[in-house]
Amino acid sequence: MAIRAxxxxxxxxxxxxAPLAAVLLGFLIAPIAMIVVVxxxxxxxxxxxxxxxxxxxxxxxxxxxxxxxxxxTFKYALITxxxxxxxxxxxxxxxxxxxxxxxxxxxxFLLCTIPFWTSNIIRMISWIPFLGRNxxxxxxxxxxxxIDEPLEWLLxxxxxxxxxxxxxxxxxxxxxxFNTMMRIDRSLLEAARDAGASGFQTLVHVVIPLTxxxxxxxxxxxxxxxxxxxxTVRFMSGSQRANVGRLISNDIALLQYPSAAxxxxxxxxxxxxxxxxxxxxxNIRREL
Amino acid sequence: xxKPKVGYSRRSLLKAGGAALAASTLPxxxxxxxxxxxIVLRQFGTGVSNLNDVANKVKEDLGxxxxxxxxxxxxxxxxxxxxxxxxxxADIEYWICKKxxxxxxxxxxDVSRIANYDKIVGIFKSGKLTPDSEIAQGTAPHxxxxxxxxxxxxxxxxxxxWMTLIPTIYNADTLGIRPDLIGRPIESWAELLNxxxxxxxxxxxxSSIGIMDMxxxxxxxxxxxxxxxxxxxxxxxxxxxxxxxxxxxxGQFRAFWKTFDESVNxxxxxxxxxxxxxxxxxxxxxxxxxPCVYQPxxxxxxxxxxxxxxSNALSGxxxxxxxxxxxxxxxxxVGGYLMRQGYYSAVPETSKDFMTENEWGYWFEGKAATDIIxxxxxxxxxxxxxxxDGGSFEExxxxxxxxxxxxxxxxxMVRKWNEFIAA
Numbered sequence: 001m002a003i004r005a006x007x008x009x010x011x012x013x014x015x016x017x018a019p020l021a022a023v024l025l026g027f028l029i030a031p032i033a034m035i036v037v038v039x040x041x042x043x044x045x046x047x048x049x050x051x052x053x054x055x056x057x058x059x060x061x062x063x064x065x066x067x068x069x070x071x072x073t074f075k076y077a078l079i080t081x082x083x084x085x086x087x088x089x090x091x092x093x094x095x096x097x098x099x100x101x102x103x104x105x106x107x108x109f110l111l112c113t114i115p116f117w118t119s120n121i122i123r124m125i126s127w128i129p130f131l132g133r134n135x136x137x138x139x140x141x142x143x144x145x146x147i148d149e150p151l152e153w154l155l156x157x158x159x160x161x162x163x164x165x166x167x168x169x170x171x172x173x174x175x176x177x178f179n180t181m182m183r184i185d186r187s188l189l190e191a192a193r194d195a196g197a198s199g200f201q202t203l204v205h206v207v208i209p210l211t212x213x214x215x216x217x218x219x220x221x222x223x224x225x226x227x228x229x230x231x232t233v234r235f236m237s238g239s240q241r242a243n244v245g246r247l248i249s250n251d252i253a254l255l256q257y258p259s260a261a262x263x264x265x266x267x268x269x270x271x272x273x274x275x276x277x278x279x280x281x282x283n284i285r286r287e288l
Numbered sequence: 289x290x291k292p293k294v295g296y297s298r299r300s301l302l303k304a305g306g307a308a309l310a311a312s313t314l315p316x317x318x319x320x321x322x323x324x325x326x327i328v329l330r331q332f333g334t335g336v337s338n339l340n341d342v343a344n345k346v347k348e349d350l351g352x353x354x355x356x357x358x359x360x361x362x363x364x365x366x367x368x369x370x371x372x373x374x375x376x377x378a379d380i381e382y383w384i385c386k387k388x389x390x391x392x393x394x395x396x397x398d399v400s401r402i403a404n405y406d407k408i409v410g411i412f413k414s415g416k417l418t419p420d421s422e423i424a425q426g427t428a429p430h431x432x433x434x435x436x437x438x439x440x441x442x443x444x445x446x447x448x449x450w451m452t453l454i455p456t457i458y459n460a461d462t463l464g465i466r467p468d469l470i471g472r473p474i475e476s477w478a479e480l481l482n483x484x485x486x487x488x489x490x491x492x493x494x495s496s497i498g499i500m501d502m503x504x505x506x507x508x509x510x511x512x513x514x515x516x517x518x519x520x521x522x523x524x525x526x527x528x529x530x531x532x533x534x535x536x537x538x539g540q541f542r543a544f545w546k547t548f549d550e551s552v553n554x555x556x557x558x559x560x561x562x563x564x565x566x567x568x569x570x571x572x573x574x575x576x577x578x579p580c581v582y583q584p585x586x587x588x589x590x591x592x593x594x595x596x597x598x599s600n601a602l603s604g605x606x607x608x609x610x611x612x613x614x615x616x617x618x619x620x621x622v623g624g625y626l627m628r629q630g631y632y633s634a635v636p637e638t639s640k641d642f643m644t645e646n647e648w649g650y651w652f653e654g655k656a657a658t659d660i661i662x663x664x665x666x667x668x669x670x671x672x673x674x675x676x677d678g679g680s681f682e683e684x685x686x687x688x689x690x691x692x693x694x695x696x697x698x699x700x701m702v703r704k705w706n707e708f709i710a711a
């Protein structure tokens with residue numbers, strides 16, 4: 001009987017899908033649903049109480065600070081994306097097309113990952129003594145006679161934040177782009193050459209279009225990581241700048257969970273919209 | 289060699305002014321050693337006074353186990369308010385008490401069971417350090433220190449037999465400066481926003497304390513006259529935030545700090561030359577050989593105080609043990625330990641016996657050190673001949689302008705604070 005039931009394709013399919021569905025339900029859908037629910041709750045100074053009110057959203061959308069902070073978040077995401085893409089693409093291109101031996105490719109690729117053997121907080125904080133007013137960078141520049149006064153904007157500034165982001169997340173660009181580039185059929189490059197294309201034309205008309213899925217995957221990584229970050233912004237700007245993540249973490253520290261949940265919901269929607277737009281451009285399924 | 293009962297050490301009893309007095313006012317709890325040993329009291333609080341050395345000493349002197357959990361002040365408030373079963377003893381600040389007491393999670397203490405009650409400094413009883421001192425603004429400890437009767441959810445106006453928190457530790461906070469990098473005397477809170485220090489100032493990013501520092505600055509600048517800095521109106525909050533937001537946009541601040549270590553690093557590295565700071569952070573900067581002064585200012589200090597509260601769930605033998613712990617706490621050893629870090633004990637005179645004459649003179653009386661001053665952990669804090677910043681206990685605690693506070697408009701202030709950080 002049981003065998004007969006399993007013979008039914010539909011039942012078997014459901015059963016096979018069930019474990020994954022259960023995991024996703026318990027660890028993805030349920031927490032997000034909870035955040036959405038709590039975002040409508042109310043809060044006192046030391047507790048939260050169930051309610052259905054729009055106070056949190058009202059305050060969020062009514063405050064000019066929210067818009068400024070969302071704008072700052074997009075700014076960080078955009079600049080970091082542009083820089084990581086440029087650097088990441090260049091590194092991947094070098095690895096994929098200039099380094100001929102596979103052993104060398106693997107060795108150099110592993111070299112790129114070395115900084116990732118330590119925690120990202122440590123990688124970030126180690127910039128602080130380097131960039132500080134009396135830090136190594138300023139002292140070196142002064143001893144070379146390039147500058148007379150220490151540069152103040154090196155640390156606790158947008159510059160420092162973006163520098164840390166680029167340092168932390170470039171590898172997330174390199175890996176998928178390198179991966180797609182390795183799959184490009186080399187005969188296509190030869191064909192382009194035979195057809196009279198210059199190196200630059202080959203890059204623009206052959207390599208970049210074929211690398212798009214990798215670029216897109218890297219983009220999604222970098223954009224979501226930067227938009228969801230709060231600790232990098234806090235440390236590298238010395239709490240002087242804010243992004244949405246910091247807004248949420250401040251709320252949590254002040255026990256304003258419903259308000260934090262509302263901000264999180266808005267951030268989640270924003271990131272989903274951004275990704276939806278990105279996916280319009282490229283079919284990344286081809287990559288997977 | 290089990291001890292016959294939980295109790296105060298022989299020494300502390302003698303110090304308390306005679307065993308007879310103690311015996312008559314303190315019915316000793318009749319506990320068996322075996323049981324005493326098994327008692328575990330769970331204490332949580334801010335890192336300041338949750339010291340493992342204290343737990344070890346309790347085990348040694350009183351026989352029972354004290355489990356310590358250190359949290360930041362936001363988490364402490366949350367836990368005291370929402371998880372009454374998770375602790376026996378709450379080591380909280382007075383402004384937190386104002387928030388938490390109405391939840392009914394703490395029980396009042398019977399003053400007649402506190403041996404050294406009479407010796408507790410006036411700040412925590414009448415609010416006055418000396419009979420003619422003025423009471424500072426904010427959540428002054430005595431305003432939330434007593435309740436009219438057991439079980440009451442509101443505070444009493446004057447001393448009663450029922451105390452909410454037993455004061456343990458307190459201090460007067462001010463701005464920390466780098467005298468070597470500033471090179472001139474600093475006398476007013478207004479200097480924090482002086483354009484001279486553009487890009488070299490800092491303030492702490494903890495709303496309930498930061499707002500008070502802001503208020504001290506705005507008042508010193510003559511920009512705002514507050515009715516009560518510890519309980520601002522919405523207009524006063526808006527005006528304060530406006531001044532600081534403008535300063536922030538003009539690049540006055542190098543950074544904001546949230547943790548103790550951050551404040552130490554900002555100061556030690558020279559990123560910041562003037563900032564809100566805590567006493568032990570100054571000590572930490574100094575111990576690296578970098579000059580740093582806890583600058584007394586003419587407008588006075590922003591003060592804070594902590595105390596021990598008992599969980600409502602505490603009863604029977606555990607409650608007796610908790611009273612023993614409190615009496616032990618006030619009997620001098622802890623006070624001496626804390627005072628050698630630059631804090632003050634609620635019963636200074638009992639601590640005197642646990643400090644050398646040199647230490648007592650330096651920390652409490654504001655005298656020049658006659659020998660090297662070291663911390664309880666052995667780090668050198670001052671050379672012979674140095675004087676404590678701000679001087680004696682009376683000079684420092686007598687010049688308190690306001691206490692850390694929680695306002696009626698707290699939630700509004702918190703949202704404005706968040707905007708200030710994001711601005």
